[in-house]
Amino acid sequence: MNNSFPNSPQPQHPAFNVPQGNDDFDLKSILFSYIKYWPHILVCVILGGVGAYFVNKYTTPVYLVEATVVLNDEKPDLTSELFSATTYSGPKTNTENEMGIVKSFAVAEDALSKLNFNVSYFRKDFFGFNQIYGNTPVYVNVDWKHPQVTDGKIRLIVLDQDSYQLVVEKDGFYIYNPTDPFYKTSLNNTSVLEGVYKFGEEVLGEYFKFTISNVSSVAGDELYVQLMDTKTLAIGYMNRLNVVPINKQASILKLSIQTPIRKMGEDYLNKLMESYLDRELQEKNRVSESTISFIETQLSGITDSLSFFENRLQKYRSDNRVFNLSQEGNRVFENLVEFENEKARLEITLRYYYQLRDYLTNENLNGTMAPSIGSTGDALLNTLVANLIELQAENIRLSANFSDETPAVRELRLRIQNTKKVLSENVNSSIRNLESNVEQLDRRINVFEKEANALPETERQLVSIQRQFNINESIYVYLLEKRAEAEIQKASNFPKNSTLDYARAQFRPVSPKKSVNFLIGLGIGLGLPFLLITIKNILNSKIDDPKFLEVKTGTPFLGVIGRSKLDSARVVFEAPKSGITESFRSLRSDMSYLAPKEGNLTVLFTSSISGEGKTFCAINMASVFALTNKKVMLIGLDLRKPKIALDFNLTNEIGVSTYLSSNIHWKNVVSTTDHPNLDVILSGPIPPNPAELLLQEKFGMMLEEIKQEYDVVILDCPPVGLVSETKELFKFSDVNIFVFRHKYSEKGNYKILENLKQKGEISKVYTILNDFTVENSYGYGYGYGYGYGQDYGYYEDETKSKKRKKTRKETVA
Template sequence: MENIDNIYEVLKEEDGPDIKKIIYLLLRQWHWFLLFGALGFGGAYSYTRLTKPTYSVSGSILIPEKSNEMDLKDLFSGALQGGQDNTKINNQIEILKSSFTINHTLLNLNWRTSWYKKDLFIWNGIYKQEPFDVQETQSFINPSGIKIYITPTSQNSYLVSGVGELNVQGKIYIVKFNSKGEFGHPFRNEYFNFTILKKINISDIPDGKYYFVFNDQREMTLAYQIRLDATLKDEKSDIVLCTIKGEEPEKESDFLNELIKVYIRQKMEVQNEAQRRSLDFINTQLAGISDSLDRAGTKSTEFRSRNDIIDLGAEGTLVMNTLKEVESEKAQTQMQLDYFRNVLDYLEKNGDLTKLVSPSVVGIEDASLNALVVNLGELFSRRQVLSFTARANNPTLILLDKELAQARTRLNENIRNLIDNANRSINSLKDRQDKIILQLNKLPQKEQQMINIQRQFDLTNEIYTFMLQKRAETNIALASSISDVQIIESASPDTALSVGLTRKTILPIGFILGLSLPAGFILLVNFFDTRIRTQEDIENNTQLPIIGNIMHSFDANELTVFGNPKSNIAESFRDLRTNLEFMLSGTQAKVISIHSTNPSEGKTFNTTNLATILAMNDNKVLIIGADMRKPKLHRIFKVENEHGLSTCLIGADTFEQVIFPTQIENLYLLPSGPVPPNPAEILSKPAMKNLIEMARNQFDYVLIDNSPVALVTDGIIASRVSDLNIFILRYGVSHKHQLEMINQYAETKKVTNIGIIVNDIKVNSFGYTYYKYYQYEAYQKDYYAYGEDGVEKRRKKKVKKA
């Protein structure tokens, strides 16, 4: 049996928080929950009305990686090592997000002004719904960021006002003005110069209030760069998801779509830059060759006419053809050598590498050289774009610089080798040319001249034809060039997503937050509250029995049981009387001391009403006023206090002389008497014990009203002659630490046979024991509503009134 009890105690100690108790504590303050719940809901509703919703707009594009052709640069870049390298696509994302690209996008959109309209309490953007257009004077720059309010007053006029701060060379000026303006006429003051025009489709006067601001291109670029987010949709894909958040979905959609167009256009320009440079080079060369060809043709015709030469001989033709082939090959090699030296000069001077001409333009079909030149130009172009926004320590910029350095080194080595080869080829061709010229010198003089003129013409014509062919090829390449970037999904306001919580979510959250404030406060106060609030507060801090719970009295009269015997508080004293009969059943006479640790806990109130309920049960009851320091009983029963306990204990009066009847039948009072200078010493006299013995013989119950034990020792002295000592604890007033004092009295046997009464319990307050009193009160009202004949009194009253 002891083991079962021990297990129960352990389980009881390990129990978590009492949910019923928490619910009960919260429901007691239901009015605060109602108030704060309404405030939370109202605050949430106001928030939804006063806060502009934010939307997220997205668009996606495909930026594919280049084909993995096996060329020289792959050997240096480690392309054969395997694995996907997202460096290039990450570079493209940086270009897409760069201020250079965003600035060009905003320039194309021409968002010089932004318009807003007042809707109840907030100003909403009205993109593409502006009722007015703003024209600026080219010679005047209007300051940006200052709100200019427009209120139409008629078909032709409006009120205009402005307020804000203007920063001029570090000095702050306050801008504030109120004026009138006319539609279609310039508005001028010391700060602004603009003209407001009504749109063609606006016939009536636009109602409401408006304001607009002049946008600063640099600030707008920075703002969009911060809000723009571009990331890979998936680590293994080449699809880039562009997202931007804003208050106007249509405006943000237009920005994203234009941004993608600008990016594609820029990428096309970079891709076609080599062809454009080649075309410019070819056109320049053709202009010079064309003149040379005309002169050579004219010279050949004139020579033939003047010398009547129709054709060359067989030997002359052979010499001329051989010499022409050698000179053509030499001219082609010299052109290539000039190209190599030009490229080397650019590399050594760190010139603009985007101006390098493709080797294929001059007939160089070296695949590795072509790849190196194109790669170097692309890297330099990307670096130029990225340098507009990136700082020197930007990781992408550092990586590009490393790639540029490696590409320069590889191209430099390749060019030097090609220059050496070209020089050797030219020297070899010179030797062949010299041998052929010796053969030419053996021919007749006129034939020699004709051969020289004809070969000059043929050489020039051959170069001219070659350049025409290259120009045609370049034009075809430019015409057939398409962007490798594909738009997967355009941004649209219809697909915009609301950012953050929706209105349907905010309203219940506001309501719940409103409820949580009083709940948190109540639980926090309860956690730090040391006062007695529930029956568990007593049961958890003492093993002493609770012999009664006294309900709160709404009657100002101290003798509430006598004045209202059918009240619920009278029933609580009846319940106490029953418990006392069980606790004192073994004694002939019953002496009960009523104590409290501190004043104002209801000690005297409980003494008088307990004595009253005992007397109403045909018991002869005596109340002894042992509180000789602050007597109160004589005033309650309206008895003189000149004679009492103090005079009896010092022998001035006899026991019979200090016993006074009260207005309550069977209830007598022994008042405290005049306040003595030494109450504790008087109570310690043997006369006190003799007085109690006489009271036992003459009364059924003797109740002693004592002084607070925490202040004086009078009550402890009186407890020695008592059969039962009752300590009064008042709900909401007494503290839990007072139980420690009472426990100490019991443990040290300083006070024996102790019981506890909890006083002043309000309905729906003291733990779960209140429920029976609440039930009793309801039952009592119904019970006493009937008379002795069983007919409902209230119904009788209603019938009489009818």
């Protein structure tokens, strides 16, 4: 019998190297933690690509429709020069304001009111609804003055050429009330819509009123109809519209909208630009309309006077048979007519100034447009009036789309106030001048009236009547000329802004973006499993990586023990050719490096908690030494939870507790096994005070005597993390092996061993990882080499070895 171990120097065995430092980052182990799931990752990537393919194939394409508008800056006028040094400078066109107006609700509503977008028609396929625009097989005429159901979809089934059926396809109906268009209530009873109707027949109910006409549908056709009020549509299109300048320096706006139907988007943008320019033109036309209205007011009075004096003149001539004036009477008549015509024109202008002065004293900036006059002869006054009219038009436009606190609105109103102030001063000055001129004309007219009074009675009456007729005729002709000029001016008005490019849709859709979708699909297919694996690793509190023990414990790591497929713990005896047995052989070989001394060897096995496999390792370590013809003693020191007896088919009637609590010799508690080189001392009956028993000197004496008779002593100790007596047993061993169990031991359990080392309560300690499985820890199969080689053809499966052994026994029998 070989009673000693070779006395050789300890080499730098790679399995026993203690890691330097405590580096938590190990790129290789991190990569392996993901690579082992490569089949799942590959499946997810394929599914992501397939999903992207179907998204690209069946998603309704969306097209970008674009148009451009030119904002023409007006040339500075006299008024702008007056205010350039105070509150305003630069061109009048404000790009930001125009962008807000184009994108406003008012312009969108006006454009949509001219389009037939309130009724949408759809066909349904496997992947959803596809909208039809233009050539629809039926036409729905909706009375929007009546409350209507909106938003939800109604299925229309054509029964024959004359009738159809309505079925509610999708709920979510709201009631549009024309008296309160911005507030809609939900419709709960949608069944009121369903029924069979005739084409051309009015479908009338409390919350709906429309007529459906058959255009080209045939029996069996199915369509889906959705009603939407103009105000809701305007809000939606307003939010979808994008308006930006083509660059910071240019005054050209680019309008764009995304739509699944190119023609629909083009029609909307073209109509939107038309409404925008019409709105500007309407504001300009108010100037001419104001002038025409003023002239019409004057004409309405002068026409009656002209007719009256014309009839009176004819009657007087006929009654008195007087048709021509004398030379003196003709001279007086011409002078009176000349001065009175001039006075009449001044009085018309004066009435305009009075009206303008009344307007300027009105503080309501949102009131009527300032009146316009054809020609006052005052260039500054005309410029101020024209500028005030334009500022008022701009104020109305901005006020419809921006709040009163908007800086642009506040600045514009300040300009209006300043313009009114300057204009008011000029108007008052002009009124004073005109009133003075009228007084002078009155004095000259009085002179000629005295001369007329000296004429004969008949001629004097004729001069008076003909003078009134000519004055009214002259004023009437003058007003007609001015009205014609104003109407010509109105007809010649055009918006200062203009359309540069009409709406045009891009040839290729902007959505779905096939390449981007494929990248997103592959990214999700790759990223999702990585995310789930990362979360799984973060939430995993069990030790599943041998590298973890090397790095965290700072203790030499001996290797891993594979998972046994046998029901018995004696793998070494029952499956001598298995990989697990070979792992214990390797561990046995390492003992020459761990305890290179002469004499016997004492190995202690412990763990942090129960169930980590320390007893399994102790039994097989004892067994593998016994195979080398060394005399081995296995001692069960777990007095609280004994297990060895069951594994050797023994009864735990006597053992360590019996010896320590009585006067019998330790040899009387030794149990023999079916292997001649292996003896066992069981833990014995569970005592009430296991810790105190093991602390007796008697235990140390027993262990010394056992070491004299046995080559190897294996101590199966209680978990050091649960009981205290194991700490007192470390002094009796040459090698201490701390057992962790793969995917069972908590990661925090390494701190138990770390604390023992820091306190100096244990030395010559090594770790192993038990119950290790290759399939769950790809990448460590060759790094540690213990206990899982059967899958590579070097070792025999434990179950096969046991079956062969059983067959041989049956044959011998």
